[in-house]
Amino acid sequence: MTDIMGSAPVPASRARRSSLMAQDALSKRRNAAEARFKIYGIVAIVIAMLALVWLLISIFSVGLPSFRQTFLTMPIELPADKLDKSGVRDVAVMSKVTTVGYAAVIQAALEKAIKEKGIDVGTMTPKDIAGVISLEAPAQLRNYVLANPELVGTTIDFEVLANGRIDGFFKGRVTMESAQLDSNVKPEQLVLAEKLTEAGIMAKRFNWGFITAPDASDQRPEAAGLGVAIIGSFYMMIVVLVLSLPIGVAASVYLEEFAPKNRWTDLIEVNIANLAAVPSIVFGILGLAVFINFAGLPQSAPIVGGLVLTLMTLPRIIIPARAALKSVPPSIRDAALGVGASKLQSVFHHVLPLAAPGILTGMIIGLAQALGETAPLLLIGMVAFVRDYPGMPLDGFFNPASALPVQVFSWTTRGDPGFVERASGAIIVLLIFLLIMNAVAIILRRRFERRW
Amino acid sequence: MSVSLISLIVVILAVAGFILARRRALAHSGGDARKLHSLPQYHGMTGVLFTVVPAFLVMILWLLVQPIVFENRITAMIPEATAADDATRTLVMADVRRLAAGLDQAVSQGKLREADIEGMRADLTDVRGRLAEVGVALGSNVQQSVFQAAKAYRLIRNTSSLLMTGVVLATAVAGFFYAMSRISVDYRARNVSERFMIGLLALASLVAVLTTFGIVFSLVFETWHFFTLYPPFDFFFGTVWSPRFGGGSTLGILPLIWGTLYVSFIALLVAVPIGLMSAIYLSEYASKRVRTVVKPLIEILAGIPTIVYGLFALITVGPLLRDYFAMPLGLGNSSSSVMTAGLVMGIMVIPFVSSLSDDIINAVPQSMRDGSLAVGATQSETIRKVVLPAALPGVVGAILLAASRAIGETMIVVLGAGAAAKLSLNPFEAMTTITVKIVSQLTGDTEFASAETLVAFALGLSLFVITLCLNVFALYIVRKYREQYE
Numbered sequence A: 001m002t003d004i005m006g007s008a009p010v011p012a013s014r015a016r017r018s019s020l021m022a023q024d025a026l027s028k029r030r031n032a033a034e035a036r037f038k039i040y041g042i043v044a045i046v047i048a049m050l051a052l053v054w055l056l057i058s059i060f061s062v063g064l065p066s067f068r069q070t071f072l073t074m075p076i077e078l079p080a081d082k083l084d085k086s087g088v089r090d091v092a093v094m095s096k097v098t099t100v101g102y103a104a105v106i107q108a109a110l111e112k113a114i115k116e117k118g119i120d121v122g123t124m125t126p127k128d129i130a131g132v133i134s135l136e137a138p139a140q141l142r143n144y145v146l147a148n149p150e151l152v153g154t155t156i157d158f159e160v161l162a163n164g165r166i167d168g169f170f171k172g173r174v175t176m177e178s179a180q181l182d183s184n185v186k187p188e189q190l191v192l193a194e195k196l197t198e199a200g201i202m203a204k205r206f207n208w209g210f211i212t213a214p215d216a217s218d219q220r221p222e223a224a225g226l227g228v229a230i231i232g233s234f235y236m237m238i239v240v241l242v243l244s245l246p247i248g249v250a251a252s253v254y255l256e257e258f259a260p261k262n263r264w265t266d267l268i269e270v271n272i273a274n275l276a277a278v279p280s281i282v283f284g285i286l287g288l289a290v291f292i293n294f295a296g297l298p299q300s301a302p303i304v305g306g307l308v309l310t311l312m313t314l315p316r317i318i319i320p321a322r323a324a325l326k327s328v329p330p331s332i333r334d335a336a337l338g339v340g341a342s343k344l345q346s347v348f349h350h351v352l353p354l355a356a357p358g359i360l361t362g363m364i365i366g367l368a369q370a371l372g373e374t375a376p377l378l379l380i381g382m383v384a385f386v387r388d389y390p391g392m393p394l395d396g397f398f399n400p401a402s403a404l405p406v407q408v409f410s411w412t413t414r415g416d417p418g419f420v421e422r423a424s425g426a427i428i429v430l431l432i433f434l435l436i437m438n439a440v441a442i443i444l445r446r447r448f449e450r451r452w
Numbered sequence B: 001m002s003v004s005l006i007s008l009i010v011v012i013l014a015v016a017g018f019i020l021a022r023r024r025a026l027a028h029s030g031g032d033a034r035k036l037h038s039l040p041q042y043h044g045m046t047g048v049l050f051t052v053v054p055a056f057l058v059m060i061l062w063l064l065v066q067p068i069v070f071e072n073r074i075t076a077m078i079p080e081a082t083a084a085d086d087a088t089r090t091l092v093m094a095d096v097r098r099l100a101a102g103l104d105q106a107v108s109q110g111k112l113r114e115a116d117i118e119g120m121r122a123d124l125t126d127v128r129g130r131l132a133e134v135g136v137a138l139g140s141n142v143q144q145s146v147f148q149a150a151k152a153y154r155l156i157r158n159t160s161s162l163l164m165t166g167v168v169l170a171t172a173v174a175g176f177f178y179a180m181s182r183i184s185v186d187y188r189a190r191n192v193s194e195r196f197m198i199g200l201l202a203l204a205s206l207v208a209v210l211t212t213f214g215i216v217f218s219l220v221f222e223t224w225h226f227f228t229l230y231p232p233f234d235f236f237f238g239t240v241w242s243p244r245f246g247g248g249s250t251l252g253i254l255p256l257i258w259g260t261l262y263v264s265f266i267a268l269l270v271a272v273p274i275g276l277m278s279a280i281y282l283s284e285y286a287s288k289r290v291r292t293v294v295k296p297l298i299e300i301l302a303g304i305p306t307i308v309y310g311l312f313a314l315i316t317v318g319p320l321l322r323d324y325f326a327m328p329l330g331l332g333n334s335s336s337s338v339m340t341a342g343l344v345m346g347i348m349v350i351p352f353v354s355s356l357s358d359d360i361i362n363a364v365p366q367s368m369r370d371g372s373l374a375v376g377a378t379q380s381e382t383i384r385k386v387v388l389p390a391a392l393p394g395v396v397g398a399i400l401l402a403a404s405r406a407i408g409e410t411m412i413v414v415l416g417a418g419a420a421a422k423l424s425l426n427p428f429e430a431m432t433t434i435t436v437k438i439v440s441q442l443t444g445d446t447e448f449a450s451a452e453t454l455v456a457f458a459l460g461l462s463l464f465v466i467t468l469c470l471n472v473f474a475l476y477i478v479r480k481y482r483e484q485y486e
Helices: A012-019 A025-067 A099-116 A127-128 A137-147 A165-172 A176-181 A187-200 A227-258 A263-275 A280-294 A300-327 A330-338 A343-372 A375-379 A404-412 A418-448 B003-028 B038-077 B086-108 B112-117 B127-133 B142-183 B189-229 B231-235 B254-285 B288-303 B304-330 B338-361 B366-374 B377-409 B411-416 B434-442 B451-485
Strands: A068-077 A155-161 A203-207
Touching: A025 A068, A025 A418, A025 B288, A025 B304, A025 B377, A068 A099, A068 A165, A099 A127, A099 A137, A099 B086, A127 A165, A127 A187, A127 B003, A137 A330, A155 A227, A165 A187, A165 A418, A176 A187, A187 A203, A203 B127, A227 A263, A227 A300, A227 A343, A227 A404, A227 B189, A263 A300, A263 B189, A263 B451, A280 A300, A280 A375, A280 B189, A280 B377, A280 B434, A300 A343, A300 A375, A300 B189, A330 A343, A343 A404, A343 B189, A343 B288, A343 B304, A343 B411, A375 A404, A404 A418, A404 B304, A404 B411, A418 B304, A418 B338, B003 B038, B003 B142, B003 B288, B003 B377, B038 B189, B086 B127, B086 B142, B112 B142, B189 B231, B189 B451, B254 B288, B254 B377, B254 B434, B288 B338, B288 B377, B304 B338, B304 B411, B338 B377, B338 B411, B338 B451, B377 B451, B411 B434, B434 B451
Parallel strands: none
Antiparallel strands: A068 A155, A068 A203
16 A cells, blocks of 8 residues: 555655645645545536436426417307208217318308407418418317207307417427428418417417327327326336236245245346346337237237236336345244244234335335336337227226327327427426325335334 | 136135135134134135135136147148248238137127128128128238138137136136135144245246246247348348348348447446446545435436436437537537437436445445555545455446446437447447337338348347346346455
8 A cells, every 4th residue: 555655755854844734745736636536526426416407407398388288269150050960969960070071160260250350361361371270170179069969050169279380389499480491381370370369369378188188190299198198007007016016025025034045046036136137128029929929919008018017027126125024123023933923924914014115115116117118118019109098997908008108209209390399298297207106105215114 | 708707706706715614614613713723714715725826827827828729720720822931821810810800899799690600601702891891991802711710710719718717617616615625623724825825925936037938938939030031140240230121131230239339338438437436425425414415316317217318318419419519520410329329328327337336335344444544545545546446346247237227228229329220430420229120120010920020039139148148247246246345
């Protein structure tokens, strides 16, 4: 350790002259190195923190606007001669009128509203005027009318989505200059949108549809929602919970309390440690080969996703569960055995309840990881475009569905820039779920974990 | 009968088993539980276990073996001419299954009767048209041989389902009566049920082994399949990756391995200094208060799903690097690049390096620090010359684990690194990795049995082997290191 003091030996004469009051050159250098080293550490931490903040700010600033959406509210006449020629209000007959028929109704309503408010539309064609409304609006109106057939013949106040580009204009994504270059929107339409806003027809409000509606096609980012994805993720989490909690607890109890120390248990232990570090995409390949090609389960079904995520999560649950069991002191077991309990009774009546908070915490964190996992789900077909809500359990587990993180991915692959905003919004929803789960885990740990 | 219905019956039988076995035990002892060897509920427990467990095991085994048997029986029925090789056979099998499902649907909707199907011939009736009526769209007209196979498939399936119901319920009932017959005053019900339970626990711990087995088996099997279609030498040593749908692809893994290693290298270049320095600061300098705040904050980075990082790379980091670095330097104009993916992945990997290194540095005995400080070394000198050398093996293990994490990472590279397989040194160029290509080959529309799809399994196997070696090596180092100071 001599080189700590620097290479040159200190001459005796200088050493005598050194003072406690004034630092000599070598001490100065060493103290400076000390300060520098400390600063490196602080800088490293600050960079890590800044990266976290930057990541969150960038996602939130892009994603938050997706929760608010531009709507047009106007009175819409529902002419009986167009929507229900038979006049019997029979839904089966009325559903023969396609969305094209409803589009005409909406267009007429918008033109009337524009006239009433005295808005000058200049030389715009009727098609351009109707272009400020979402392509999804006729379908919305049609569903609403088919659900309430008695409304035909009356005038209702109805709220329809504005076109994604118009919505983008109010959120700063589309400008007059970009509209000039864009074949999907014209500057005149943006001017009209501004006037409609002044007239109170067009307004931005919180959009529940983003959370409840199903996905929408490429040209309709404004109508795309997370409904199917949230249900799909929820179903998968149920499958993961139902399978991995009993299996995970049983496996960790066996390995920690009962397993004899031999090569076989060693093998299982090494196996679990390695499985926890296997790339998640490999589990996707496993799911594709075993559950879909071999067992013939349907593609994009939550049951397959749940099974794959269960296999992936199990080792990540077993490891903390074993740690929790290990932290229960042996005196508890000895006391139980001492009063005549069997080994199994001592574990199930005493050790397991005491380890339960730790096991549950690990379980919730494992579930949270599974909720955010994307790659394996891509391989089992969860990227498919699904617009129908899956049914109720248990049948619903076999229906096609999407999942939150996969929905994010499929939105990033779409062409319309409106989908980037949607994808970031979906991530905010995902992060909120993760935050809740982790908060529950932390509270559980704080309240119930015992330190022995 | 459906699986859920059978399960329900078995469960009801088990509940009955519990109640009856308990009652029987009490009856044997004349109502005095003290005379029994085991408490009455343990007698009940044996009733449950003997009813449920064998029945469910039989059912699971049946469901696992069933598809193999079906496949063999049906494939044998299809003439050689229609299914010349593996690829077409898989397609024909899919047709058979779809047709059978269509017939089921037609029957359940009442459009067809079983007797009708028996007499139907694909060359005489328009099967495709009939099925279209019930909403089952078939791709092409149905061949007679395929139709016969579908009929046979339905027959086997129905017989199998009937047989399974019989066998499973018989097992359950047999278990039930076996449990009942064993009950007596001296029956050691507690010992029996406990041994049974421990067996079940051991079975649960086998799931992990089965998973590994499943991974290895499916990867090796399909990879071997791939190598019958594509020469292994060209795969492992080919420098060109250009899959063509419709055959004639060149599938060399080297550009993908290069991309993977390049991205991971940049990620480690970011993560190792930052992670290591913050671990050192947190374990050696920081006060307890700072530590309790900063440590969880860094670990948040590990809890964020990788798709979030992927989107971050796509919408923020990528365009930023392109506009301020790549374009002014004239190195490229692509927003997805090795640099983008590497930087973002580096951020993701920081907590893996820092928290493991933190543990390891904390495990270095305090006496070593004290000794160094006592001879007059400053704190940073102690860290650099005493603590770090002592912790080095562990830190290397942590870095290797982080590297395996980076190599297996998918979403960040899918969204950040690009899709072009290239062997280039320019970090601002788009390159691609093994994981990206697994995703793109398996989510495409090509038929499953083609080399273009099966190559994903060979890639998966390579990835599995690489990460497994890194993990085993890293875990070995970390374990050895821990033992050293315990």
